[in-house]
Amino acid sequence: MPRITIQTLQQMKAQGKKIAVLTAYDASFAAMLDDNGVDAYIVGDSLGMVIQGHTSTRAVSMDDMVYHSANVARGSKRTFVITDMPYQSAATPEQAVTNAQRLVDEGNAQMVKIEGGREQLVVIEALVAANIPVCGHLGLEPQSVTEPDGYKVQGRDADSAARIAEDARLLEQAGVQALVLECIPSSLGAQISSALSIPVIGIGAGVDCDGQVLVTYDMLGISRGHKAKFVRNFLAGQPDIDAAIRSYVDAVKNGTYPGPQHSYQ
Numbered sequence: 307m308p309r310i311t312i313q314t315l316q317q318m319k320a321q322g323k324k325i326a327v328l329t330a331y332d333a334s335f336a337a338m339l340d341d342n343g344v345d346a347y348i349v350g351d352s353l354g355m356v357i358q359g360h361t362s363t364r365a366v367s368m369d370d371m372v373y374h375s376a377n378v379a380r381g382s383k384r385t386f387v388i389t390d391m392p393y394q395s396a397a398t399p400e401q402a403v404t405n406a407q408r409l410v411d412e413g414n415a416q417m418v419k420i421e422g423g424r425e426q427l428v429v430i431e432a433l434v435a436a437n438i439p440v441c442g443h444l445g446l447e448p449q450s451v452t453e454p455d456g457y458k459v460q461g462r463d464a465d466s467a468a469r470i471a472e473d474a475r476l477l478e479q480a481g482v483q484a485l486v487l488e489c490i491p492s493s494l495g496a497q498i499s500s501a502l503s504i505p506v507i508g509i510g511a512g513v514d515c516d517g518q519v520l521v522t523y524d525m526l527g528i529s530r531g532h533k534a535k536f537v538r539n540f541l542a543g544q545p546d547i548d549a550a551i552r553s554y555v556d557a558v559k560n561g562t563y564p565g566p567q568h569s570y571q
């Protein structure tokens with residue numbers, strides 16, 4: 307079976323079909339997600355926490371991302387691979403293009419994800435000009451969080467909501483082909499998803515996004531420490547991990563996850 311492409315995900319949005327996304331960091335999980343109907347992986351820099359034991363994503367290096375992205379790509383045949391640009395890997399447009407090209411060439415990423423809004427437009431335009439497909443990431447941007455209690459819902463007041471919505475529009479205009487929205491009110495997630503023609507994948511952004519993503523270790527109840535409101539343990543009540551993944555995919559596709567109890571107002 308050929309690998310899913312960004313065109314497949316765009317068609318899914320156009321047809322109103324929900325997109326099920328999970329994080330992956332290694333070949334074995336990649337194969338399981340592949341077998342159970344996940345449409346796209348994010349090889350996320352959340353690996354800094356769930357794999358490496360750091361308290362933030364900032365310690366993750368380019369070499370780490372290349373290594374994990376290559377492992378995921380080797381472990382799978384079908385699922386679309388989106389890989390994070392780690393902290394400070396895109397300080398200049400030239401550095402961003404060099405590093406993103408490594409994720410594509412060595413890490414076999416089909417798309418790179420970069421956090422940030424209007425301040426990243428020059429970098430994003432350089433990536434697009436270099437023919438590197440880009441996914442944006444707005445709302446809560448974990449690489450900007452410096453304190454353990456800094457993981458907060460974004461866009462709750464009118465000014466910050468308008469800024470996130472305008473950033474989303476600017477990113478699409480600059481050539482971004484998909485967007486992750488993290489920890490924002492569900493009404494803002496709905497507004498941005500309907501305003502953009504690119505697929506919008508939510509994590510704590512309400513049920514009306516075009517798709518959903520969770521950190522796989524959160525979705526399986528493996529992660530310890532603070533549990534965000536949007537996290538649901540899909541392994542609970544299921545016989546094994548394969549069934550948990552299928553249950554997540556089904557719930558995303560039929561719109562029963564996230565529910566109001568997983569969403570912010």
Ligand code: KIV
Binds near residue numbers: 329349351509521
């Ligand atoms: O690093 C990560 O896991 C992410 C999530 C939004 C999926 O970026």
